[in-house]
Amino acid sequence: MKFRAFVEIGVRRVIFAVSIWAIGGAHTCAFDHGNDNEHDALRVGIVTQAGGPHLEIYLNSLAACQGVSQVAVCDESGSEFERTREVLGKTFRDVATYRNPASMFDEFKPQLVIVAMPANLSPNMIRLALDASCHVLSEKPGCVNAEQFEELVRLAEAKKIMLMLSLPNRVSPKLLRAREIVQQGFLGKLYAVNGYQVKDQVRLTKPEYHKSWFAFKDQAGGGHLIWLGIHEIDQMLFITSDSVAEVSAFCRNVGGQPVEIEDAEALALHFKSGMVGTFHGGYYLDQGAAQSGLTLWGSNGWLRMSAHRGPDGSDTSFQWYSSHAEAPRGVQTEDATSHGGIYQSFVQATVDAARGVHEAPLTGDDSLQVLKVIFAAYRSSQTGVAQKLP
Secondary structure (H helix, E strand, C coil), X not given: CHHHHHHHHHHHHHHHHHHHHHHCCCCCCCCCCCCCCCCCCEEEEEEECCCCCCHHHHHHHHHCCCCEEEXXXXXXXXXXXXXXXXXXXXXXXXXXXXCCHHHHHHHHCCCEEEECCCCCCHHHHHHHHHHCCCEEEECCCCCCCHHHHHHHHHHHHHHCCCEEECCHHHHCHHHHHHHHHHHCCCCCCEEEEEEEEEEECHHHHCHHHHHCHHHXXXXXXXXXXXXXXXXXXHHHHHHHCCCEEEEEEEEECCCCCCCCCCCEEEEEEEECCCCEEEEEEEEEECCCCEEEEEEEEECCXXXXXXXXXXXXXXXXXXXXXXXXXXXXXXXXXXXXXXXXCHHHHHHHHHXXXXXXXXXXXXXXXXXXXXXXXXXXXXXXXXXXXXXXXC
């Protein structure tokens, strides 16, 4: 009986994950795919610069993607061309390179563009791609204020093309499972959520970091919260299908490094459903170390996810409990291991969405929502006043 129940639960999880990817969960929208056969392989363009954020990840992901016919890379400095050819050359016979983005749009005519640029340079590149009727995946945050990104979201909507930030946890089996548990009502009415995400402080001590765009708020939009905390805030919104009504925050430089951005943040959140929440993030740990977690409490139970990586190894956990009549009895411990690269899965989902095979893993409005929370937190920290969101 235990084996049969285990199999049934596993089947339900597979069906759920497939259905979420196939229909886009609650985030469905129709796009103009711009070709006669919606399942044709795509021409994908990457707009980047020397040391573009997560460029290596995007190159490796595209090299392993199905449904991509050609790739072009635009880098005005030309410094990334050699690396591009090295990574993509084994998969694609010809990798086009450009120094001028207008030339790439006119000659190569990409159907999907990945923008891997600093935050202050991203809006212009996103707009160029949208004006060329290209679907766009932008490295987060994609802007230095939410108003910039909202204009781009509305432009994409008007053109019926895809625009989204790179928030790969949207396709994580672990998050899909947590969302399933919530949607099935096993936790009942949600009362509270707590999340945290911390990484290494060592990066902030390096002179090259002090000179990089990451260290300047007018170039990066902010610090830890907008670069890494954004993932955890988005997880809260995705798992709960809720939105934030009000935020109060402290964003500070507690490490004292010569940077203009925060290395620590603490947020108090009030959600539109009435649920309350907190988020704590920062750069605190040794080189390469990371800790993250999220806990939900509801009228019928709780759910807890956590992950740790450090010199002593790594571990992950996923547990939940429900008093719901149809829930399994006792504390449930499930596999939280990520099998394969989450970015690879996300880029593949993005390519599939641009081809018309599946709906996008998130929408422009999903991306905008998390940005609004983060910039409201920055305003709260600066003014000392809680910020209401529309």
